Amino acid sequence: VQAIALLGHRALMAEEGGKWIYLVGIMALLWIPLGLAIYRWKSVLGFFRSVQVGIVTLVLIGLASIGGVLFHQEDPNHPIPPPEAGKTVFQTGRYEHYLAFRNAEAYFAYHLLHGLGLHYLPGVARECTVDDKAIEGTMASLEKKIPPIRDRFGEEYAVALLASSRKGLRNRAEKSEIASLETDWDDLWWTLFNWADRLDLVRVYKSAWYGAFWGILFFGVLVNTFRGGVRPLLRPGRWGFLLAHSGVLLVIAGGYYGRLREERGMLDLHVGEVRDHFQLNDGRSVPLQRPALLGVSTPFALRLDAFRSDLHDVLEVIYAREDPSGKLFPEFPLEPPKERIFPGKKLAYDFGASKSGKTGTRAPQLALEITDYFPQSRIKKILQDAGTGEEISAAGARLMLLDPGGRVVREGVLTSSPDAGFIHCPSGTRIRLVQAADEQAARASLESREEARFGQIHFLQGKMQDGSDCLDVRNGARGRLQLEGREYRIEILQATPLLQLGRSPEGQMEQRPLGRPLSQVEPANPAVQVKITAPDGGVEERWVLEKGFHGRDPRFPEIRMTFEWDRWNSPAPDRWMVLVTSDGQALLGRVGDPASLVDLQPGHVRSLADGYRLKLVEALPRAWIEERPVSLAGAGFFDSSPGAIRVAARTPEGEEDFYLRADGEREWKKISYSGRDGTQRTVLLHFHQDDKDMPLEWRSRLSVLAAGTGSDSGARVLESGEIRVNDSFEYDGIRFFQTNARPEDPTYSGIGVVFDPGIEIVLTGFYLLTAGTILAFLVKPLLRRRIAAAR
């Protein structure tokens, strides 16, 4: 089998003219089993009928599998290249495989030898050996600091802290010793690697001999199951035996068939993108089309209609203390407890020690209960009349934006305060509310034009040459950042309201075009590309996203910055102002065009230049907005509105009820109370989406399009479906399943593509094996017992 496999591989690799030599060799080798099967068929049958052969094969499969577990297996999609004559151990491609092999084997050897009581491994320097005493010493000092933490956060948090610390310290020490074991035993690993490579022990499961064992087992089970003919197997007492063994046969047969015909690969898609090819795991690009065994199959294309990565909503509870400058610092230098949220969840803190001195045992001083949780929420803005109150001086209005067909596409409750927001039309036009003393002042407001910019970068450390810590983002804008005595040149290369990354035909990551003028695109993923030049001439080009992702492994990690897209001043086709005068009159005008100023009465509809229309519902000269998160009823999974919670907090000083929303603005809540020891406690509650852990779920909505019918709304949709991890979508025998997402690119979805006609056969085998096991091990003994009892 090994020889046939080798010749087959050579035949595939050979030039067109040289293939026949190997094919002749394969035919010659095939004559041996064929000849045996034809001329000595009784002996062949006897061989497979032999129980010893069957059991020995099973044992050999077991032993080979043990080998597969004990030797680091190569990635089938990236096989180890064969050694080349004249190349050193550092042969490109092979050496990387060796390093992975060495690390895995050293990791195993470390645990095996330490398990056997060998504390000091031969050849490994003493200073690299795990120092249990040092770890215990560190843990002892840590345990002394635990009682106040147990008092504040409870027993479970203290246990978690100790357990993860012990494990973390141990992991760190073990890594160091394993690294030493890798380098100090390098000759041994290198020899082992080469021998394992030669004997296929690094690719056991795809080796020809392992496949041959399964083949022998298949024929052995087949011959032995039906050795007495079919009729005896039809007796009820033998049903379990028949079904279980038929199941095993189908699993093996389906596995073989699948391996012969399967195609596996990946499809990188962005929302709205259409692809008719996908990339196989070996790098080849093939059309989306069922590989037909007979006849012809129809190619098709796939469009990603929607994608969302839903993150977990978490609540962090941070005890803080205030320094003289008013800044809040964590009271405990720890990762704060991070609680996942669900309605009815109760949390308790600040227990305090009992009279006997046992910490964390008394009734909690701070109790929180999540009384409501909206996984997707919207802010309900309620325009409130401020009357003649002295504190509020902003004007307010409730507006509706209608599309050319008269449908309401946006609703807005705006005030004239600087951070009160505005309406962003689908066409890119923006509308905001401004307070004006009278009509003349309103006209003057329309004349003043702010300077266009994309947004602003804030540097978290260092100062710009003008002493500020920010830089306006405009095309080609430059600045100099002073940081720790060094001067970096900062240059804005480009900014975009929607960053989408994709793979070029050459496999490189590249920015996808927007498809519409920048001024019309809503800022769904604003980002700026910055060029940083160090004093020594080193250059880094970095994407900074408003959503907080800063790229991996920056060249200058000391430069930390945030970016904020300017939603009003960024390029726009048009800007309009609703102006409310001190007597409550509302006016509408286009920025830069005072002559466009018109009266806007409640209930009136006025046209904007782009076909959209604005309707005033209500205007107030003195108003404030009450904002309350409410559940976004009926929202589908792909709506990315942030979650919100309603919290009931109880402290010794009373009860409080409030909302938190994971939208960046309403994430924090400060609670203060006096502790048992008389000191003031300050607690910060932080409700946000957890982007450090795995997401809650990824989901994609896909449409199968008839090939050649385009990608827009005119394309012929053959079928649509949703995929999530654990739920695939199948079209014409090709299965699509959710594989990947990129935190830096929220519109990207990585979709696995599989064609495996053996799956159904294997699954049938699984069901038969299950049924056979139940019959043989459960039903049959119970029936026997019953019959015996009856007799």
Added chain:
Amino acid sequence: MNALDYRSLIQLTLVLSAAGGVLGLLAVFARFLMPVFASRSRLALAGEGPAVAGSAPAAFGQKVLQGASRLLVGLCLAALVANVGAMVARYLEVRHWPAQTMYEVLPLGTCTGFLSTLILYYVLGLHRLRGIARGFGDLFVALLLVGAAFTLKAVLGLDPSGRPLPPALQSYWFSTHITAYMFGYFTFFIATLATWLLFCFKFWRGLLDPGYEVPRRTLWAIGAFTLIPVPFGVQGILLGPGVLLLTGLVVLAGRRSPGRLAWLDAWEKGGDDFTWKIFLVGFPFLTAGLIQGGLWAQEAWATYWGWDSKEVSALISWIFYAVYLHMRYVVGWRGEKSMWILLFGGLSVYITFQLFGFLPASQSSLHRYTDMSAVPAEGLLNPGGGPVN
């Protein structure tokens, strides 16, 4: 801490199983030592069947021991109830099937272990035994309870943080696949313990009973096997040399009784059948776990078998038991020979369940969801840091 939260209920389960274990061991020693004292009072001994006949104090002693035996089963049942309560409490705390971290999986395993013990107690007919023969059943249950107590003690030292389920684990298979495996694994641990107990008795009888012949290589093999679990830590030491020592004490005590060790003959004759019945309970669950894993994998990764190191480890364990099954059915192996396969099968299950993380390919396994990110509390060790916001 709430009295009905997960941690408290695990502590309660620990107390109940530890109490059961201690009570069981005391009852076992009392049962084995009673005939010694009874012989001095010229009391007759019955192996299986009616208890020690004779004087009122002896009859009272038998009644007490019978009551202790029932209490042992009662404590096992109480531990099961508390353990089930703990799992329900944990479900309410984390809002998913509590089987993600070892802090959750091990108590799920002990829960299935208690259930399996109670089922086997009746399937194996241990409740019908009387006299010294019942002592073996009590020893068996007591050791299982001690094992569960040690496991739960270890659980209380683990990181109790409830972690959210990653997308790959959010499937209905998550509960059934892991629970079936846990039931299978813990039932096979029970089979391993039963086999090991019988081997240990054989070892001591071979050494101490002149009329009992055991091949020398069997004695060497049992002696060597004692050392195999030692590297696995405290539980390994208790299971290997610990059980060997305990059975040695029982045999020493038994040697002084009038019937000597005749009662063990019945156990040895039935030992093969005893372990076979345990196997019959465990194997369908192991098979179900394996098949459900394949069904789940083809839903999540569109491949029913990915040759992941955990999958292969589980397959190796399954092959051990498939070989055991075929050796008995087809080749006709009975007794000691087939029981050796059970013993190594138990070892394979333990490696798959607990030692898998040390295997070469485990670091890149798709089945490794936890304990990769443990870091020490740097803030406490090296204080300092910036403002909150």
